[in-house]
Amino acid sequence: MKTYPHNVKTIKSENRALIFNYLRRKPTSRAEISKGSGMSKSAVTMITNELIHDGQIVETNSAPSARGRKSILLDIVADYRVAAGISLHRKHIYVCIVDLKSRILAYASHKTSDWNNPYRLMDDAYREICGFLEELNIPKERCLGIGVSAPGPLDYVSGVMMSSPEFELFHNVDVRSYLQNKSGMPVMLDNNAVLLAMQQSLSNQYPYKNFIFVVVSNGIGSAVINNGTVYRGFRGFAGELGHTSIHANGIPCSCGNAGCLEKYISIQALQEKFGIPSYEKVVDDAYMGDHEANRILEYIADEFSCALGNAINLFDPDGVIIYGQFSYRPEKLFALLQEKVNRRSVITRTHPVEISYSRMQPDEASASVCSAIINRYFEQKL
Amino acid sequence: MKTYPHNVKTIKSENRALIFNYLRRKPTSRAEISKGSGMSKSAVTMITNELIHDGQIVETNSAPSARGRKSILLDIVADYRVAAGISLHRKHIYVCIVDLKSRILAYASHKTSDWNNPYRLMDDAYREICGFLEELNIPKERCLGIGVSAPGPLDYVSGVMMSSPEFELFHNVDVRSYLQNKSGMPVMLDNNAVLLAMQQSLSNQYPYKNFIFVVVSNGIGSAVINNGTVYRGFRGFAGELGHTSIHANGIPCSCGNAGCLEKYISIQALQEKFGIPSYEKVVDDAYMGDHEANRILEYIADEFSCALGNAINLFDPDGVIIYGQFSYRPEKLFALLQEKVNRRSVITRTHPVEISYSRMQPDEASASVCSAIINRYFEQKL
DNA sequence: TCAAATTTATGGTATAATAGAACTAATAGA
DNA sequence: TCTATTAGTTCTATTATACCATAAATTTGA
Numbered sequence: 001m002k003t004y005p006h007n008v009k010t011i012k013s014e015n016r017a018l019i020f021n022y023l024r025r026k027p028t029s030r031a032e033i034s035k036g037s038g039m040s041k042s043a044v045t046m047i048t049n050e051l052i053h054d055g056q057i058v059e060t061n062s063a064p065s066a067r068g069r070k071s072i073l074l075d076i077v078a079d080y081r082v083a084a085g086i087s088l089h090r091k092h093i094y095v096c097i098v099d100l101k102s103r104i105l106a107y108a109s110h111k112t113s114d115w116n117n118p119y120r121l122m123d124d125a126y127r128e129i130c131g132f133l134e135e136l137n138i139p140k141e142r143c144l145g146i147g148v149s150a151p152g153p154l155d156y157v158s159g160v161m162m163s164s165p166e167f168e169l170f171h172n173v174d175v176r177s178y179l180q181n182k183s184g185m186p187v188m189l190d191n192n193a194v195l196l197a198m199q200q201s202l203s204n205q206y207p208y209k210n211f212i213f214v215v216v217s218n219g220i221g222s223a224v225i226n227n228g229t230v231y232r233g234f235r236g237f238a239g240e241l242g243h244t245s246i247h248a249n250g251i252p253c254s255c256g257n258a259g260c261l262e263k264y265i266s267i268q269a270l271q272e273k274f275g276i277p278s279y280e281k282v283v284d285d286a287y288m289g290d291h292e293a294n295r296i297l298e299y300i301a302d303e304f305s306c307a308l309g310n311a312i313n314l315f316d317p318d319g320v321i322i323y324g325q326f327s328y329r330p331e332k333l334f335a336l337l338q339e340k341v342n343r344r345s346v347i348t349r350t351h352p353v354e355i356s357y358s359r360m361q362p363d364e365a366s367a368s369v370c371s372a373i374i375n376r377y378f379e380q381k382l
Numbered sequence: 383m384k385t386y387p388h389n390v391k392t393i394k395s396e397n398r399a400l401i402f403n404y405l406r407r408k409p410t411s412r413a414e415i416s417k418g419s420g421m422s423k424s425a426v427t428m429i430t431n432e433l434i435h436d437g438q439i440v441e442t443n444s445a446p447s448a449r450g451r452k453s454i455l456l457d458i459v460a461d462y463r464v465a466a467g468i469s470l471h472r473k474h475i476y477v478c479i480v481d482l483k484s485r486i487l488a489y490a491s492h493k494t495s496d497w498n499n500p501y502r503l504m505d506d507a508y509r510e511i512c513g514f515l516e517e518l519n520i521p522k523e524r525c526l527g528i529g530v531s532a533p534g535p536l537d538y539v540s541g542v543m544m545s546s547p548e549f550e551l552f553h554n555v556d557v558r559s560y561l562q563n564k565s566g567m568p569v570m571l572d573n574n575a576v577l578l579a580m581q582q583s584l585s586n587q588y589p590y591k592n593f594i595f596v597v598v599s600n601g602i603g604s605a606v607i608n609n610g611t612v613y614r615g616f617r618g619f620a621g622e623l624g625h626t627s628i629h630a631n632g633i634p635c636s637c638g639n640a641g642c643l644e645k646y647i648s649i650q651a652l653q654e655k656f657g658i659p660s661y662e663k664v665v666d667d668a669y670m671g672d673h674e675a676n677r678i679l680e681y682i683a684d685e686f687s688c689a690l691g692n693a694i695n696l697f698d699p700d701g702v703i704i705y706g707q708f709s710y711r712p713e714k715l716f717a718l719l720q721e722k723v724n725r726r727s728v729i730t731r732t733h734p735v736e737i738s739y740s741r742m743q744p745d746e747a748s749a750s751v752c753s754a755i756i757n758r759y760f761e762q763k764l
Numbered sequence: 765t766c767a768a769a770t771t772t773a774t775g776g777t778a779t780a781a782t783a784g785a786a787c788t789a790a791t792a793g794a
Numbered sequence: 795t796c797t798a799t800t801a802g803t804t805c806t807a808t809t810a811t812a813c814c815a816t817a818a819a820t821t822t823g824a
Binding site: 007008009011012015039040041042043046062065066067068069070 | 779780781782784789
């Protein structure tokens, strides 16, 4: 249900966003954009020339063509703007400056146990951002804003972090207001699974149009990308895969539910159940043919496939991408997962649903903290 | 990721759709539409006058106002167009003609066991539709198309029914092509849960913006409405709640999975487990204070709340609406469900998620078979 | 009863954006 | 060098809206 009207002015900004959606994936010619998007050539010319004039895009080399005049590729000007990012993790905090192509221009990572004062933490991070911008000689006006990522429950609409077991001391910290007032820049708070999924969606590593992105670390979070946009639900809390129950009367979880996936396949859970030293060790042993190690992988695949199968049955994706822990030598586990998911999910009877591991590089993942800010720029809802 | 461009012409059709979205809910004045939608008064006047001229809407009585000129309410002309519907159930087939306000103008229901020849079935249904149109003196041109609903797995994009345990003999029946060729009208095939959810969404019975609609009959299906539109997933198979597993190693299901919700709370399952004569009897007994009957309700709520909690954790809705079987004297069961879901779902820690039973009337539900066709008309993507 | 205030609806004009056609530019191959 | 082909630009007609002024209808209160 669309509640905003369209007028002559919105046309242009929507079409501009459409053009950016091509360019940010790869350099593209005017002709190709016109054909792909359905816009007239003249409209594409008009908009792109304006963007060139502004310095937002440039003409790069020309692309070979079978016959006729070569096309001139247009490309994003990566450093037209930058974005700052603050990534909160359980044991460290990561601060970075990122360009429009998600390349990291500056970063720092600090260990921290000082969760007592989230405001001081934000102060420090903001000071660091200012320092980076100065070093890079980038005036504040060229910084689009600050993206903040956190693993815990948060309200992305209001920009407030809620209390969680992991971040005990973050009781309704209004990250957005605080940082926005301090910096005078737009601030966007988001869940790290959502941000990573956005980044993955853009990376073209997998061709999925509708995928579930699962982040396995201490907890298990997820996000769903539906035709290129994040499925948010009512308040943006969608995707709590880790607290999905696979045993209605199973192991009690701190969340109040019983049988939560996290209680079965998180590293902590595996350590408790099997006494393993590390997941990597188990995988290495499994490849060496160790029976017990293979049994553990089988167990993980069994439990995980149940939760994944459920999510697939509900979301009907064309792919599932798993990020984090299980990406270590993933072939063996993923073969098992695929097989078991195929058995469990009725959706896979109608079309294949590929279970893949994320090939995102560490720096891409780090840069993802800015992806909401950068997306906002490219949408240019002027 | 929008892939169609906007031009001067699309503006108008989108704004017209915006106006219809107000009018189909309730009669509304031009002024109110203008304020609510953000469109200028002149644009609203322009479009509505055109629609009046076409006979698509009319001015009705004027609405009282505190001060100043009374506003003139505009209303849909319900019989400007009609839609035909064919609803396939396991043991009967339902055929109807519906107006733009989802009022049933003609209908018939037939018992049938003749699933041997789905084409003859469609032939019969289409003949009946033609008969109805003749009786009602409605020329074929005024019929928007034929909506077809079925409970089994189907591809709404291509309009093909797939084989399922319930409809064994429907092996890839191309309902759309067959009926479209026969009738020369647009044909839309859809899942009955989706159609009911669309109808519910329009009915304004509940204020939810993002709800999960669950249909409990022989199987358990569901559909998710996200900001007024159906969440479809990759190929429209989303919402297989009934084959969501709540016991990873539970009762084997014909779908290949184990522990599917259907295997626990479907009437058949309850009869097998508890030997009950009918669900209604159990409920009546429970209200009379019967201990065993209350135990059964508790059991249902336990199992159901697990699947619902999972779906809520994944979709983050503001409400869940349950339709069908459990709507019989629902207060007792729904109180239990609400309590258990609140315990199981982490989402309910952040905002309330109401578990309600659908108050849709039987005729509304029957008319829902046409809701995709009618929605298509009101969207008027000209 | 009548004027002021208020709200609804309409009409005219300026503006913005696109489509489409005609045109120029560049390129490969015969 | 000529031709077919594709890329990109420019100009004009079209279309839809916003904005402003105005008209119409209604209530309030003097």
